[in-house]
Amino acid sequence: MSRWLLRRLVDAVVTFLLVAVLVFVLMRLAPGDPLDRLTEDRPMAPAEQARLRTLFGLDQPLGTQFVRFAEAAVRGDFGASIEYYPTRVTDLVTSRLGPSLLLGFTVLLVNLIGGVWLGVLQARRRGSRLDRWLTRLSLAGYAAPSFWLGWMLVSLFAIKWRLLPAAQMTDPLLPPDAGWLSRAADVGAHLILPAVTLSIVSLAATMRYQRSAMLEVLRLDFVFAARARGLSERRVIWRHAWRNALFPILTLLGLWLPILVTGAVFVEQVFNWPGLGSLTAGAVMTRDYPVLMATALLVAAAVLISGILTDLAHRWLDPRTRDG
Amino acid sequence: MTPLLTVDNLRVTFPRAAGPSTPVDGVSFAIDRGERVALVGESGSGKSLTCLALLRLIPNPGVIAPGSSIRLDGTEVLSLEGEALRAIRGGRIGLVFQDPMTSLNPVLTVGYQVREAVTAHRNMSRAEARDRTIALLDEVGIPDPAERADAYPHQLSGGLRQRVMIAIALAGEPDLLVADEPTTALDVTIQAQILELLDRIRARRNMAVLLITHDLGVVAGRTDRVMVMYAGQIIETAPTARLFAAPAHPYTQALLQSMPRLTGPVGRLVSIGGSVPDPTAWPTGCRFHPRCDRRITPCAGEVPPWRAAGPGQEARCWLIEGVAP
Numbered sequence: 086m087s088r089w090l091l092r093r094l095v096d097a098v099v100t101f102l103l104v105a106v107l108v109f110v111l112m113r114l115a116p117g118d119p120l121d122r123l124t125e126d127r128p129m130a131p132a133e134q135a136r137l138r139t140l141f142g143l144d145q146p147l148g149t150q151f152v153r154f155a156e157a158a159v160r161g162d163f164g165a166s167i168e169y170y171p172t173r174v175t176d177l178v179t180s181r182l183g184p185s186l187l188l189g190f191t192v193l194l195v196n197l198i199g200g201v202w203l204g205v206l207q208a209r210r211r212g213s214r215l216d217r218w219l220t221r222l223s224l225a226g227y228a229a230p231s232f233w234l235g236w237m238l239v240s241l242f243a244i245k246w247r248l249l250p251a252a253q254m255t256d257p258l259l260p261p262d263a264g265w266l267s268r269a270a271d272v273g274a275h276l277i278l279p280a281v282t283l284s285i286v287s288l289a290a291t292m293r294y295q296r297s298a299m300l301e302v303l304r305l306d307f308v309f310a311a312r313a314r315g316l317s318e319r320r321v322i323w324r325h326a327w328r329n330a331l332f333p334i335l336t337l338l339g340l341w342l343p344i345l346v347t348g349a350v351f352v353e354q355v356f357n358w359p360g361l362g363s364l365t366a367g368a369v370m371t372r373d374y375p376v377l378m379a380t381a382l383l384v385a386a387a388v389l390i391s392g393i394l395t396d397l398a399h400r401w402l403d404p405r406t407r408d409g
Numbered sequence: 410m411t412p413l414l415t416v417d418n419l420r421v422t423f424p425r426a427a428g429p430s431t432p433v434d435g436v437s438f439a440i441d442r443g444e445r446v447a448l449v450g451e452s453g454s455g456k457s458l459t460c461l462a463l464l465r466l467i468p469n470p471g472v473i474a475p476g477s478s479i480r481l482d483g484t485e486v487l488s489l490e491g492e493a494l495r496a497i498r499g500g501r502i503g504l505v506f507q508d509p510m511t512s513l514n515p516v517l518t519v520g521y522q523v524r525e526a527v528t529a530h531r532n533m534s535r536a537e538a539r540d541r542t543i544a545l546l547d548e549v550g551i552p553d554p555a556e557r558a559d560a561y562p563h564q565l566s567g568g569l570r571q572r573v574m575i576a577i578a579l580a581g582e583p584d585l586l587v588a589d590e591p592t593t594a595l596d597v598t599i600q601a602q603i604l605e606l607l608d609r610i611r612a613r614r615n616m617a618v619l620l621i622t623h624d625l626g627v628v629a630g631r632t633d634r635v636m637v638m639y640a641g642q643i644i645e646t647a648p649t650a651r652l653f654a655a656p657a658h659p660y661t662q663a664l665l666q667s668m669p670r671l672t673g674p675v676g677r678l679v680s681i682g683g684s685v686p687d688p689t690a691w692p693t694g695c696r697f698h699p700r701c702d703r704r705i706t707p708c709a710g711e712v713p714p715w716r717a718a719g720p721g722q723e724a725r726c727w728l729i730e731g732v733a734p
């Protein structure tokens with residue numbers, strides 16, 4: 086067990102380093118650089134341009150640049166953002182992480198509870214009208230582009246009916262002495278539309294995975310055997326069948342966890358949600374190398390860590406792999 | 410005295426695009442309290458579906474056809490729902506499945522699975538349920554039951570797993586234990602042990618037992634009566650000794666001949682020619698007639714009636730002259 090974990094950790098670290106090098110090199114090989122953007126709409130003297138290049142170390146050879154970056158990064162220093170100079174990248178990222186996690190965890194919760202429950206319901210009523218309609222609806226949600234869906238919801242709920250705020254995470258007009266309850270309610274109201282948009286487009290995957298996993302399990306002998314000993318249907322479904330049909334969901338969850346961290350780019354853009362998704366999208370446009378590097382490494386870390394967590398959960402929940 | 414279990418005209422059908430299939434087609438029998446009965450037949454004859462029907466566990470989309478009746482102590486099982494049905498499952502009728510490798514839940518400990526069978530039928534404290542679980546595991550001959558209760562199914566051998574399945578079937582103190590080929594999936598040496606265990610438990614608890622098998626060899630000396638099933642129907646029933654001494658139906662005779670004998674010339678293993686027909690299109694008349702080498706004029710066209718063939722023995726065959734009842 087511990088040897089297995091050690092191997093996984095070593096693998097993860099090696100992968101992480103590879104990703105770091107790859108992203109760093111590819112980013113600089115792509116045409117254009119941060120100076121192009123800075124000089125786009127205002128002319129800049131060549132001497133000034135050179136000064137900025139030196140400031141951000143862009144005049145150095147690629148190898149030197151990477152070594153400098155790596156040396157600082159291991160100390161937790163990703164330098165200053167080019168676009169938001171002189172704000173530190175770490176400050177920028179940490180201020181955006183909270184909103185992304187809030188949105189991500191809300192969607193994850195909806196997905197887990199709603200998707201699992203609906204998928205199990207579909208499997209139990211396989212072939213019924215309910216099953217067919219749930220499939221159609223979830224696929225329609227899956228097929229809807231998230232920015233379009235977001236816009237539709239905004240124009241209906243925020244603009245037409247004025248029920249919910251259209252954008253941002255907080256109301257700038259909220260009095261500064263507002264209590265925590267009204268602050269939470271304010272964030273909650275802002276959270277609804279982006280969370281609903283993301284949930285609708287992502288629920289289909291959970292439902293479909295859960296439905297087919299459950300159908301596989303429901304025809305196995307031990308489910309009949311559980312019924313034959315007089316257990317309640319609820320116990321047969323959840324304790325016996327679902328307990329064996331949650332492994333595909335676990336895998337799906339592992340793929341989902343990184344999105345928690347990065348946020349969903351489109352939805353954050355539409356709702357002007359101050360998360361990492363919109364930060365990254367902006368950094369791509371402006372070629373803000375330090376910000377891009379930090380967010381890329383954050384995603385890589387999230388992917389690798391959630392992979393390990395998924396495997397750990399799998400081993401913990403499946404006794405057959407536990408003593409292997 | 411009314412029998413413990415009375416099955417009357419049981420039919421199980423599966424809807425299909427090409428018309429329904431009827432793998433169990435008009436099965437009737439009765440079992441008395443404490444009686445030991447065997448149900449014998451080739452693979453595909455409908456034995457397992459008959460067992461599952463007793464507990465209303467026919468897999469989707471199969472259904473028990475209207476007109477069927479299963480009465481337990483006079484109560485019609487087919488009209489029960491919810492709690493009352495669950496009280497029968499495991500509480501009045503215990504079921505031991507064929508394959509202990511697949512019929513235990515792989516992610517729950519065996520102790521947990523026995524315990525939930527115990528508490529499904531009796532209200533008791535955690536400590537009582539645990540004691541009862543260990544007592545049951547002990548009763549079915551599992552060494553170190555307190556320790557083994559915490560094992561997962563994959564950590565036990567096939568023989569031990571089948572013992573666990575038997576413990577689960579006994580947990581609700583059933584009046585009837587149905588064992589569907591309980592040894593087919595096990596090693597030969599283990600098979601005898603499991604059958605002996607079933608014999609001992611039955612004697613101690615005085616339950617009725619319905620033993621399903623396709624091997625007549627395990628029936629002798631272990632059951633009071635044998636029912637022979639062919640193509641979804643019972644075609645002969647007789648006291649065990651009588652069946653071995655004077656089988657009446659040509660199918661029973663063929664089954665007996667196909668039994669490997671320990672005495673007599675070695676290597677004489679007769680198998681019955683042909684195979685069990687398809688439940689979507691049963692043969693007309695006697696369902697065995699296409700494979701029967703003694704068929705006569707009415708066999709292909711008319712369904713043979715039940716005829717007495719000896720003391721306590723009846724068979725559905727046109728060849729039987731009929732003994733005055």
Ligand SMILES: Nc1ncnc2c1ncn2[C@@H]1O[C@H](COP(=O)(O)OP(=O)(O)OP(=O)(O)O)[C@@H](O)[C@H]1O
Pocket residue numbers: 423432450451452453454455456457458459468469471623688
């Ligand atoms: N789920 C199902 N769907 C459709 N047909 C089925 C199903 N289960 C069983 N059958 C049909 O019923 C027939 C009898 O099945 P059953 O399992 O009762 O046979 P059996 O006598 O127990 O055989 P075995 O000795 O192989 O266990 C099979 O040949 C099959 O055609």
Ligand SMILES: [Mg+2]
Pocket residue numbers: 456457458507589590
């Ligand atoms: Mg069978």
